[in-house]
Amino acid sequence: MDFHHSDKVKNLQQRVAAFMDEYVYPAEDVFAQQMDAARKAGNAWQPAPVMETLKERARAAGLWNLFLPESQYGAGLTNLEYAPLCEIMGRSPLGAEPFNCSAPDTGNMETLVRYATPEQQKQWLVPLLEGKIRSGFAMTEPEVASSDATNIQSRIERDGDEYVINGHKWWTSGANDPRCKILIFMGKTDPGHANRHQQQSMILVPMDTPGVKVVRHLPVFGYDDAPHGHAEVLFENVRVPVSNILLGEGRGFEIAQGRLGPGRIHHCMRLIGVAERALEAMCRRSLKRVAFGRRLAEQGVTRERIANARIMIDQARFLVLNAAHKMDTVGNKDARQEIAMIKVVAPNMACQVIDWAMQVHGGGGVSEDFGLARAYANARTLRFADGPDEVHRNAIAKMELGRYLEQE
Structure with missing residues (x-):
């Protein structure tokens, strides 16, 4: 390309x-x-x-x-x-x-x-596009291993013209923010369905609905990420109209795959920018600081790390551009291996580059003076967000092995 x-x-x-x-x-x-x-x-x-x-x-x-x-x-x-x-x-x-x-x-x-639906878009999409409100995504749960989303235990049960929602979510980004007015909630409408990927649905839940309770905010390595943050949220007998369901019952996984593909690639794109700024900070710092009679930039270990950082950033960028190109040309479904690959590569790359930058900054690197500690906390978190490394590696391997199984 x-x-x-x-x-x-x-x-x-x-x-x-x-x-x-x-x-x-x-x-x-x-x-x-x-x-x-x-x-x-x-x-x-x-x-x-x-x-x-x-x-x-x-x-x-x-x-x-x-x-x-x-x-x-x-x-x-x-x-x-x-x-x-x-x-x-x-x-x-x-x-x-x-x-x-x-x-x-x-x-x-x-x-x-x-x-x-057009009605749902008018009520929620338009104000989001205008930046008048913010939103959250309620999927991960504390009681189960959410790396396997089929484990989700939250329930969405129909009662006449309403759905009754009960569940316990956490890492619901943005739920602390007073601008957050709507959540997209994932739960099970048919837990007994033979196909475990058709048990779940997604539904729109306004934050001010009775029974929605923000239990606490969840700091990341001590950072509250206010005013956005991440929250633990309880849903106790929350009632919303049947019209709030997205696409229909049993379509939750289908929606999740359509939603998470672009989200994953956006995270990876931003991480490349984070890593570039960390590399810049590492280079500038190494040219200013002197240890054992030489600038850090003249130390072999520093040069090796700078070189490796440049290589790793460019490798990640090319993988991301390739994934983006494939998403555009053949669709998110056929680009799922490329998306999984960058979701593993980009956060790990960023964590390593930021870590090297922190080393060059010495004790200051773990302080708030240079922004590297916060950048590391964010990059490290993204090894979990939208699926942990292990899940993506497993998916990559299965797709790779599948090519050979087809030949047998």
């Missing part, structure tokens, strides 16, 4: 990079200060004013909803065209939110575009 970007994409790259330079990077310290002030005031779970300002500026600049391929919404970019833009956004801990391109909203908007 041709890895050269079109003039349209090059123009967007320049515009996004310029916006990051002028507004996003300078806002990082402001955002941190505003969130620290909110914590001291006793409530970190409120939007930072600087983020809302960034969103207004990005929207005014036409840098808004750049994802959503094959849709009348967004910028009309393919996955391959969006990849380099997502990488640039990923360079900042403020992420893609200024551009309304952050998880889990992107995945939920993809889901609503593909599977929601």
